[in-house]
Amino acid sequence: xxxxxxxxGVPLAVLGGALRVSPPxxxxxxxxxxxxxxxxxxxxxxxxxxxxAMSAYGVSYLxxxxxxxxxxxxxxxxxxxxxHAWLCARQRVxxxxxGIALMLLGVGTxxxxxxxxxxxxxxRLPAFELGAWSDSPPLRAALEVNVxxxxGIALxxxxxxxxxxxxxxxxxxxxxxxxxxxxAMGYDVLRIRxxxxxxxGFFAGIGGSFLSLYYPGSWNEGLSSGQGLMAVALVIFAxxxxxxxxWASLLxxxxxxxxxxxxxVGVTGGYHLLNAAxxxxxxxxxxxxxxxxxxxxxxxxxxxxxx
Amino acid sequence: MTTTSIPAxxxxxxxxxxxxxxxxxxxxxxxxxxxxxxxxLACALSLLLFGVFVALAGVNPLDVYRxxxxxxxxxxxxxxxxxxxxxxxxxxxxxTALPAHLGLIVIGGEGALVIGALGAAFAATLLGDASPFALxxxxxxxxxxxxxxxxxxxxxxxSLRGVNETISSLLLNYVAISVFKQLVEGPLRDPASLNKPSxxxxxxxxxxxxLPGMDVHYGLVxxxxxxxxxxxxxxxxxxxxxxxxxxxxxxAALLSGxxxxxxxxxxxxxxxxxxxxxxxxxxxxxxxxANASLIAGYGYAGILVAFLARQNPLAVIPIALLLGxxxxxxxxxQRSFELPDATVNVLQGILFVVILGSETLYGRWFKPAASPxxxxxxxxxxxxxxx
Numbered sequence: 001x002x003x004x005x006x007x008x009g010v011p012l013a014v015l016g017g018a019l020r021v022s023p024p025x026x027x028x029x030x031x032x033x034x035x036x037x038x039x040x041x042x043x044x045x046x047x048x049x050x051x052x053a054m055s056a057y058g059v060s061y062l063x064x065x066x067x068x069x070x071x072x073x074x075x076x077x078x079x080x081x082x083x084h085a086w087l088c089a090r091q092r093v094x095x096x097x098x099g100i101a102l103m104l105l106g107v108g109t110x111x112x113x114x115x116x117x118x119x120x121x122x123x124r125l126p127a128f129e130l131g132a133w134s135d136s137p138p139l140r141a142a143l144e145v146n147v148x149x150x151x152g153i154a155l156x157x158x159x160x161x162x163x164x165x166x167x168x169x170x171x172x173x174x175x176x177x178x179x180x181x182x183x184a185m186g187y188d189v190l191r192i193r194x195x196x197x198x199x200x201g202f203f204a205g206i207g208g209s210f211l212s213l214y215y216p217g218s219w220n221e222g223l224s225s226g227q228g229l230m231a232v233a234l235v236i237f238a239x240x241x242x243x244x245x246x247w248a249s250l251l252x253x254x255x256x257x258x259x260x261x262x263x264x265v266g267v268t269g270g271y272h273l274l275n276a277a278x279x280x281x282x283x284x285x286x287x288x289x290x291x292x293x294x295x296x297x298x299x300x301x302x303x304x305x306x307x
Numbered sequence: 308m309t310t311t312s313i314p315a316x317x318x319x320x321x322x323x324x325x326x327x328x329x330x331x332x333x334x335x336x337x338x339x340x341x342x343x344x345x346x347x348l349a350c351a352l353s354l355l356l357f358g359v360f361v362a363l364a365g366v367n368p369l370d371v372y373r374x375x376x377x378x379x380x381x382x383x384x385x386x387x388x389x390x391x392x393x394x395x396x397x398x399x400x401x402x403t404a405l406p407a408h409l410g411l412i413v414i415g416g417e418g419a420l421v422i423g424a425l426g427a428a429f430a431a432t433l434l435g436d437a438s439p440f441a442l443x444x445x446x447x448x449x450x451x452x453x454x455x456x457x458x459x460x461x462x463x464x465x466s467l468r469g470v471n472e473t474i475s476s477l478l479l480n481y482v483a484i485s486v487f488k489q490l491v492e493g494p495l496r497d498p499a500s501l502n503k504p505s506x507x508x509x510x511x512x513x514x515x516x517x518l519p520g521m522d523v524h525y526g527l528v529x530x531x532x533x534x535x536x537x538x539x540x541x542x543x544x545x546x547x548x549x550x551x552x553x554x555x556x557x558x559a560a561l562l563s564g565x566x567x568x569x570x571x572x573x574x575x576x577x578x579x580x581x582x583x584x585x586x587x588x589x590x591x592x593x594x595x596x597a598n599a600s601l602i603a604g605y606g607y608a609g610i611l612v613a614f615l616a617r618q619n620p621l622a623v624i625p626i627a628l629l630l631g632x633x634x635x636x637x638x639x640x641q642r643s644f645e646l647p648d649a650t651v652n653v654l655q656g657i658l659f660v661v662i663l664g665s666e667t668l669y670g671r672w673f674k675p676a677a678s679p680x681x682x683x684x685x686x687x688x689x690x691x692x693x694x
Contacts, residue, residue: 043473087660090667096412096473097663100610105656111649112364221649226481233474272492276485279478292469 009138010261016142017257018250020215023149024049024224025249027207028231029238030152030159031077031200033245036235037163038196039176039189039302040088043099045204046228047106048080052208054110054117057219061122066213069122070148073209074202080106081201085194103228117219125214146214148206152246155203159242172196176300204228226279233282237289239298252278341669346615349665353658360653366644378639379632385639390523391593393631395420397530398585399609400616400623401537402458405578406472407618408541409571410554415461415476416582417606418483419454423583425487425495426453427590428506428597431513432495439513446509447529447587454583455576457483462575466568472575484602491597505598515592526588530627533581537620540577550574582606608634611659630655 028045035042052073060069084102088095128150131143163169174182175192182189207227212219234252238244259274289296358368380386402416427450434442457479464470492504515525541547550570552560560567589601612630616622637651 083660087664090664092666092669093664094412094666097614098660100414101614101656101659101663104607104611104652105660108649108652108656112647112653115647115649229474229477233478236471236474270489272485272489276482279481279485283475283478283482286470286475287464287468290464290468290470292467 009265012138012142013261013264014254014257016138016144017261018254019142019145019149020253021256022249022253023146023152023210023214024207024227025231025234025252026149026152026156026246027210028204028228029234029245029249030155030242031081031203031207032232032235033200033238033240033242034159034163034172034203035081035193035197035200036303037176037240037300038172038193039179039300040085040095040193040197041099041232041303042081042084042102042197042200043096043229043232044080044084044102044106045099045200045231046224046226047103047110048077048201048204049208049211049228050110050224051076051080051106052205053212053223054114054208054219055205056209057122057212058114058117060124060213061117061120064123066123066125069213070125070206070209073205075205077201077203077205077208078198079201080205081198082194084201085190085197088197089190089194111221114219114221118221121218122213124217125210127214146210148210148214156242156246163242173300176302179302204231207231230278230282233286236296236299237282237285239296240300241298252281255281341672342617345665345668346617346662348668349662350658352665353654353661356657356661357654360657361644361646361650364646366646371640371644371646374639374643375633375636378636384522385632385635387522388635389628389632390521390527391631392634393627394524394526394530395585395589395605396609396612396627396631397534397623398581398588399606400612400627401533401581401609401620402578402606403610403613404616404618404620404623405537405541405574405581406462406571407613408547408551408554409574410557411462411465411571411575412473413458413461413476413575413578414473414610415458415479415579415606416585416609417602417604418476418480419458419579419582420586420589420606421480421483421487421602422457423450423454423586424590424597424601425490425586426450426583427587428491428495428509431509431590431596432507435507442509442513443515443591446591447584450583450587450590451580452583454586455580458579458582459572459576461579462572465575466571480606487597487602488599491599495597497596500596500598503598503600505594505596508596509591511595513591514595515588524588524592526592529584529588531624533584534620534623537577537581537623541620546570546573582609585609608655611655614659615662 028049032042032045055076056069056073058069059072060066063069080102084095084098087093087098125146125148127144127146129140129143130145131140134140134143163173171182171187171192174185175187175189175196179189182192208224211223211227216223230252234248235245238248255277256275258277259271262274263271354372358372361371362368378385379389399416399420402419403413406413427446430445430449431442434445437445458476461472461476461479464475465472491506495506496504497507517524518527541550549560549565552563552565553567553570557567585605586601589605590597594601608630612623612626615630616626633651633654637648640646640650641648
């Protein structure tokens with residue numbers, strides 16, 4: 001951060017931070033939103049995110065193309081999502097517990113396979129320079145928007161349209177609201193949920209590729225600070241709407257950027273507590289919006305957490 | 308998209324109908340041999356999958372198994388090491404296993420451990436000059452209390468506000484670690500700890516001692532006692548019965564006049580107390596002060612132990628020993644085969660996924676004579692994909 005900006009640098013750093021930090025939240029929450037709309041919770045997206053980050057970095061390093069890395073991350077996400085769906089299709093298998101298990105498995109496997117990737121440098125993703133008109137370097141740095149983020153924004157609107165205005169989206173929502181109705185209509189609920197979970201995994205994997213290929217832009221074991229898990233809470237905050245997921249991700253990104261931004265201007269007191277801001281925010285939102293007497297508005301009725 | 312509510316069938320407490328949760332149902336279903344056979348099969352399959360995994364990494368799986376056994380239980384030294392690692396696992400497993408009897412999935416063991424360690428270290432800072440016995444008692448009490456408050460909060464939020472306990476306990480893990488770092492690097496920091504922020508050391512004379520004739524600290528006894536007490540509470544007392552009733556059918560529990568609120572809050576608080584105690588023994592027996600190295604993932608491994616033990620507090624004891632052994636063998640695997648330290652995490656992940664997947668096998672080979680509930684008629688898709 002440029003010293004000359006002084007305290008004015010804080011809102012700028014928060015804005016820049018929101019633009020840089022929020023894309024993983026956005027992709028994971030879009031994936032989770034889709035999965036939950038079909039009536040299933042996938043808590044394993046944290047594992048998918050880390051696996052995606054690792055495989056994106058590895059493929060990008062080996063092939064020299066960052067976009068191939070993004071694709072690989074999506075592919076790994078599909079596999080993990082399909083594994084979740086396949087296991088949950090068995091009788092008496094709890095989707096929340098399987099999610100926790102896949103989270104541990106995904107993170108462990110990523111650390112195992114990613115060990116040789118800590119040192120080398122892989123090609124990174126390109127970015128739009130929205131601040132090119134300005135002479136101020138901090139402003140230019142803050143307004144760098146990654147291509148993947150732009151895709152994510154478009155995806156949020158596309159998903160809302162698809163869920164609310166298309167036949168496939170309607171089917172997905174039927175599976176999430178009333179499995180019996182979907183069955184009575186002659187559709188295979190488990191298959192619908194499997195597709196939704198796999199596609200959700202695809203998005204989460206791409207979110208991971210953003211972590212390793214753009215910001216922070218390298219692979220190490222502390223890459224994810226639980227974004228995959230917070231995205232699950234974020235979907236609740238966004239009331240299961242993809243576009244609201246976008247706003248919520250920006251808010252979470254900004255909350256996460258507050259600590260480092262204040263530290264850069266010399267305010268160091270409460271640094272760790274400020275880092276916890278996104279978690280506390282999530283919890284506060286959940287406390288404020290939950291109710292003991294009714295399910296949340298917009299919550300798919302088939303979710304285990306709705307019962 | 309409207310809220311589905313059936314007022315007559317809705318419980319005034321949770322707002323949920325009779326489908327509150329069927330999670331712990333399987334705990335007591337089926338004959339005993341099935342309860343042993345299925346996890347054993349799952350463990351065997353996990354080892355097989357893990358073998359394939361390390362074989363792909365270019366290491367002979369048979370060698371890996373042998374080294375793991377050697378590193379976990381093969382020698383007296385490694386066995387004691389496994390026991391030391393099993394002690395906190397028993398306690399953090401209870402964080403998940405006790406609320407599971409109510410149908411709740413609480414995964415806040417890590418947070419309870421960290422906050423318990425903080426409470427214990429705080430007690431030690433306050434009573435620096437007290438006798439070892441008084442000091443350790445105060446540490447255990449304050450550690451357990453702070454853990455109880457931490458997870459009791461999860462229970463209270465669940466029963467009063469309907470906040471999903473899985474997600475809130477998970478978020479509180481992160482909050483706990485932040486609070487811990489803030490306090491250990493701030494007000495509670497020992498000025499003498501330069502490179503690694505820690506609280507004031509409790510002193511060698513005040514450390515929790517070793518069991519006679521062993522290199523294993525007394526924390527193991529805490530863990531064993533907590534598991535036995537947890538089992539007795541849940542299976543042999545009126546409180547435990549009413550708690551399991553809440554887990555089985557919350558409406559029936561309410562109609563019988565059971566206070567569902569208090570069962571949820573008390574059970575979660577007890578679970579937190581166990582986790583807090585785990586933090587206390589990490590401070591009082593292993594590290595000597597509260598610092599970042601006690602955030603070692605015991606809370607998350609405890610979730611795995613609880614699920615492997617099928618939420619049975621007594622079964623937690625051998626499973627914690629097994630997992631403690633797997634963790635202890637990690638270092639040896641690293642040295643002998645140059646495998647990454649995450650190798651044991653991969654095995655744990657595989658084990659966890661396979662065990663949960665094996666849940667579906669119960670009742671496959673043995674059908675209870677009197678079926679408790681008639682199976683719902685399954686509607687086959689008639690029109691397939693054409694409709």
